[in-house]
Amino acid sequence: YFADRNIFCAGRVSKDDLDRVCEATGCRVQSTTTDLTAKHLGVCERFEECQIGGQRFNVFKGCPEAKTCTIILRGGAEQFIDEVERSLHDSIMVVRRAVKNQTVVAGGGAIEMEISRYLRETARKIEGKQQLIITAVAKALEVIPRQLCENAGFDTTDFITQLRARHAQDPEKYKWYGVDIEEEKVADLFKKFVWEPALVKTNAIASAIEAACLILSVDETVTSQKSQDPMAAGQPMPGRGRGMPMGGR
16 A cells, blocks of 8 residues: 555564654654644655665664664674674764863873873882882883784884884973874874873773782682592592592402
């Protein structure tokens, strides 16, 4: 009936999809066609049914009441899709955090290298074991730019030495210098709009320090006595087959 009159009709639509369409177009779910008025109908600029891969999707564009969007992810294997979804979720959460907390720092390992430089200089002024601990934290922070270089296929040693030299040469001028993956060089990433929320960095560093302290606080290994007993849990004694102990006649 609908197809003869050039009207699209979809069946077996899930409740979640119905609710999303209602919120986007401003329509209302009706259980009957009786007494339909204009206030029950929704509006969108363009509706189309398109084929993407092996599935067909109903696409609503230009919805006046829409506050969300749908992103379709495709890939050759399930693990690729999972990785893309995780990366996309992290990006969206970072943007969300940046909107709520507008204090930002340069990404690309720039802030980690600057903190590492500051900690190394501070460690030289401290005596005792604390100097070794602060130096170890400064070295650990270099893992971020190092990993970025490895992921991009760059010479890790060359880039890390360049970053150390720049940050030590003039901290005020080169404090936002990090790994520029697009141009394959060390550059001022703050001017290139590679930003990250400062709150995310603060939480990440605090969590890493807490995790390291927790591991260092465990000074011995707890083992189960049952795993050390060969007769425990029905384990046979070592012998010549069928669990018979070895012995002389």
